[in-house]
Amino acid sequence: MPGGVPPTGRRRGGLLGVLATVLVLALAVAGVAVLRPGPVDGWLGGDDSASPGAVDPTEPPPPPVLAAAGANAPAPTPEGVRAALSPLLTSSALGKEVNISVVDAVTGQALYQNGQDTPTIPASTTKLVTAAAVLAARGPAYRIATRVVAGASPGEVVIIGAGDPTLAVNGTGWYPGAGRLDRLATQVKKALGGTAPTKVVVDGSLFPGPVVEPDWDSDIPTGGFGAVITALMTDGARKDPEDKGKGQERYAKPDEAAGRAFAKLLGLPNSAVVIGKAPAAAATAPAAAASASPGTQSAGTELGRVESPPMIRLVEFMLRESDNVVAEALARQVALSRDKPASFVGAAEAVDEMVGELGLPAAESALADGSGLSRANRVTPSLLTDVLTMAAKRTRPELADLFPGLPVAAWSGTLSDRFDRSGEKATTAGAGVVRAKTGTLSGVHAISGVVTTADGRLLAFAVLANKVPVGQDEAQPELDRIATTLARCGCR
Structure with a gap:
């Protein structure tokens, strides 16, 4: 909902030509670059003809190292972000319950919050939590x-x-x-x-x-x-x-x-x-x-x-195309790592516990499955931005391995056909600089990921709309507009 009060500090303890240049945005903080696809040679040993690290030939490879997002890039202000986003959150297409969190990925400062700590149906953005949990539990090189x-x-x-x-x-x-x-x-x-x-x-x-x-x-x-x-x-x-x-x-x-x-x-x-x-x-x-x-x-x-293939690749498969079956299998790997039953209940409990072990607020993750298909799932927008910020800051280095799987706007995965619209609600400015996980159920639309501002600052964001009018086709474009607005403004 609009009118959220942005706190000054962190809460609680040709398009193709452009894409060739800025393909997968800046995903590094304080000079640390994020690589893609990511596994080192030692993880991918064996028969070259069946290398688990082989990149899908249908997807043109990105540059080997993504552009760095320096900590010295000008940071948006809470007031600037509020001014930019508030008008967008009044859209009837998103319904009457829109919970949002926008955070500076360098400092962790909250830039815009409204309903940020409200348990919300996350749909497939649940997979960000599953990805973090399984990478922490099994490590990026683990194979099944x-x-x-x-x-x-x-x-x-x-x-x-x-x-x-x-x-x-x-x-x-x-x-x-x-x-x-x-x-x-x-x-x-x-x-x-x-x-x-x-x-x-x-x-x-x-x-x-x-x-x-x-x-x-x-x-x-x-x-x-x-x-x-x-x-x-x-x-x-x-x-x-x-x-x-x-x-x-x-x-x-x-x-x-x-x-x-x-x-x-x-x-x-x-x-x-x-x-x-x-x-x-x-x-x-x-x-x-x-x-x-x-x-x-x-x-x-x-x-x-x-x-x-190694866990980093399984996480990539899960995130890129929002693979629900892979997600459920990976949640069960978290359960197995903790000697819990590899069932829906055991997996959900294990993922929630792993959230707490990562130093994140476990009370803000109440899952029923690992994919986000269940309407019983509840996650807060701020937990999603916490996960992304922790991964970007590399305080838990293994979590950075969730970034290779995040779809790139107008380029790959579930975002391949988004962010390329024209006209009054154009979102082309988000192409190549928004990388995010989407989520959709009937009446539920969500997006959570990272975006680089016009000034080169890396932000983490999550927008969860839980009461989208049935049959509303404009909800996804409206979510894309929010991410695009963050991409093209300095918000200062």
Whole structure:
């Protein structure tokens, strides 16, 4: 809502030509540059043909180092920001509940606040909290391993889901650099030696369920932008990973579908796939190659494994296209790191706790899922700007790794078709200098990210509108106008 009082101090304890120059804005504070895509060579070792760090060839690469946002750039004043933004917050398109926080990312000073500490439905801006939590909990180099172990009978193999949503069947997978079932099958056949595979047991017990969050809209598992959440799946549960469009059809039982795909690679029919659990020895059994000759493995002995891309890339996948399935998998990694159940409840509790461990106000994060699909989620705008400011200031260096995944205005991800409008409400000035996570549910529109002002100052912002009139198509452009206004003004 307009008329927020901006405090003087921090609260509580051609477009393509332009983009080529300023592609992904300044994301460094006090002389520290943020790199993209980010992983060092040591994280990305292995087969060059399947490098998890490979940049998506459909997206032109940005410069290797982003322009620096120096601490000496002129800072906006609270009065200047209020004068610039207040007229925009009266738009009927945003409805009657608009909570906002704008913060100087260099100093942490609050520049504009209204409802900044109000628990608000964040929609997919929730993913910023999930990203910070999982980067802190697992670290940017962590990989999720999918393993196969020997079953109780000769030829029986057990594939153990560890929550890698990017696992691919073969080289046509949805996610670049993913672990692949065809390579896993090759390892297993070699480890079995002369013993022919007879059965595939699918162990997805790491995720105890439920497979959907109770407060999700009913069409989420089948509408193409979400899926039921299981510990074993391929390509984010997509049925056709070669279809690179949006809203792809998903499997109703992703774990069984992955098991059937693996069985086929082993030369087995669908009837050879059963749901079960790995032998107890599987948790400690060494790899077959190091412990036994081919074909002599005891129950639980590891026969093969493949790994996901590093966590920094998984976070990028989640943020860039607002991947809800990846988000739910990453929230569960936070739960696992804290010995909590890898369920919706366990993951939400773990992420909320991690917020507190980062020194942020845990009371301002009350989550029900990791993606933002649940209408039960509540986050404050000020928590979102806290996360972004902490990442930009590098007080927790691993959090800076959330920036490579943030969509760039008029360039990439969920912002690729925004910030390029013309006319009275033009937002082109935000192109290339706004980098943000968006969020949309029926009646809810949100945006949170970072922006460089005309004077070169880096700001963090969050705008959450929770009562947008149904069918209102102008809410997104209005949010873009707010971010653009910050980009083109000195606000002093």
